[in-house]
Amino acid sequence: MFNFKILLTSNIWSIIFRYYSLILISILLMSPLFWVITSSFRPTTEIFSFSNDPSWKMLFPTELTLDHYQGIVRPEFIRAIANSLFVALATVVLGVLVNAMAGFAFAVFNFRFKNILFILVLASFMMPFESIIIPLFVLIRALGWTNSFQALILPEVANGLVIFLFRQLFISIPREIYEAALVDGASWFQIFVRIAMPLSGPTIATSALMLFILQWDAFFWPLVVASAPEYTVIQVAIIRNMTLEQSNWGIMFASTTAAVLIAAIPFLFLQRYYVKTIVESGIK
Amino acid sequence: MKIHTSTVFLFLFPAMLGLAVFRLAPVLIAIVGGFFSQTIRGDTIFVGMLNYTNLFSDDGFWNSLKVTILFNAILNPIQIFLAFILAMLVLKPSPGISVLRTTYVLPMTVAASITATIWNILLNPTLGPVNGILREIGIGTQPFFTSENQALASFIAIATWKGTGYWMLFLLAGLIVIPKDVYEAAAIDGATGWKRFMWITFPLMKRPLLYVLVADTAINFLFFTPVYVISNGGPNGSTSVLMFEAYQAAFVYLDHGRSLAISTIVLLIVMSIAALQFRLMRINKAI
DSSP: OOOHHHHHHSOHHHHHHHHHHHHHHHHHHHHHHHHHHHHTTSOHHHHHHHHTSOSHHHHSOSSOOOHHHHHHOSHHHHHHHHHHHHHHHHHHHHHHHHHHHHHHHHHHOOOTTHHHHHHHHHHHHHSOGGGGHHHHHHHHHHHTOSSSHHHHHGGGTSOHHHHHHHHHHHHTSOHHHHHHHHHTTOOHHHHIIIIIGGGOHHHHHHHHHHHHHHHHTOOHHHHHHOOSGGGOOHHHHHHHHHHHOTTOHHHHHHHHHHHHHHHHHHHHHHHHHHHHHHHHHTOO | OOOOHHHHHHHHHHHHHHHIIIIIHHHHHHHHHTTEEEOTTSOEEEOTTHHHHHHHTOHHHHHHHHHHHHHHHHHHHHHHHHHHHHHHHHHSOOTTHHHHHHHHHGGGGSOHHHHHHHHHHHTOTTTOHHHHHHHHTTSOOOOGGGSTTTHHHHHHHHHHHHHHHHHHHHHHHHHHTSOHHHHHHHHHTTOOHHHHIIIIIHHHTHHHHHHHHHHHHHHHTTOOHHIIIIITTOSTTTTOOHHHHHHHHHHTSOOHHHHHHHHHHHHHHHHHHHHHHHHHHHHTTOO
16 A cells, blocks of 8 residues: 555655656666567558657557568467477476475485585676587587477576575474474475475565566577577577667567566566565675 | 484585585586697697786786776665665665565565576567657767666666665665664754764675675676677677676587686686685574
């Protein structure tokens, strides 16, 4: 609910200044996306005639059409969207499971080399993926995996940051809960599935969102490792189409709008967990 | 409580295998591969430091190192400064604030390749809306990505658009955990406004700020996709960042030795930054 009491107790000018800045920044940041989305519904002639003409017509179309969306319903785009969805969802399912299990081990078990392995985890999340793309390509080529789904999926499954987030969560659950279950005869895997995972909703949501967006938005790695048409992902397909049909802005706007929305919609639903998880993990 | 080694192994193995094969092994490949080169016949031969001496005597490499450092030196302070202001502005719960906050974070979900495509059209010299507006308000049209002097600045602008909201989240997380009574105590002592910021908020935000600075630098050092999509390193090498140089060596000139040597240098820089970050986080007792 809106808390109107806050409005009454603060200085009116500071409130006006604050909202003025907040709304102005918001408009500045959103207008490029707004322009892309509205342009995707414009007839081709209108896209060009108002793109450079500053008036309300630049942002608001006078005529609407779905032509460009019909234009992207063609085999190569459908294929690319299906490929990206498959890669992203497979990474989410495998990644959440594998990283949550590792996070659980780091939080609950004591074992040899724990510190060294945890340093590997931390080092891997401080080292952006782009920094190893070329040597990773050399490795994948040696394995004979170029142009395959495993080359797109497997390198992104184990994720240091996701392991870290789960570890921070599981360490906050009282050990007594696990020990009571052990006394009742539960195995560690049952404890993980039936007790630990059900308590980690926000962390699962945050990790799933991170991994989904990571893969849906991936461009550099798919570009080098999976260039064959059967394995082309959506971001590579959009850029390739741009270079082939430079003048066809309609198709570009429609495909871009679709790609932006598929990443943005799950984000809009899950973003409240995102801040919560970051705050509670103690990364800052 | 006795835990079987096999249980620990089962929980850890999949993730540790993934990290070892897809993170650790590539680092070793980059280091070792930097000492090898391929002959015209396709044989791989040991060349010692040759790839490195070639790099260090190559103006193209020095230029790309300079471009990458300049890019970071300007972009990172801008991103962090703006992210801090945004975090302060959205901190206090007020009507509509969560909707506004969402609009700041939304650009981070837009793929780097799409960000590049959109901004390439927005900043197009003849057809782009930005130049339409600049012409109308009397500033005049700008060449942006087509000019040697403006291309890097244009990349800094689009990276700011995409990244600022993401870093805002981490700074916001830092601001949220500052206890309210610290501010109340300060108010009793008469510290308000600017004084309150300088003496309380800023000192308590040093660690979140350092974390963001280090993480932001690691990411921006590897800036690649928009350069590939928009400028191909040009005009005249003015946007040829290190990762683009490494990409070209590997996939255009098919010189894997050179490319892995550049990768090693990039890794060395990023790992030094990561080591710094690790120290900071240990101080922070997050571990």
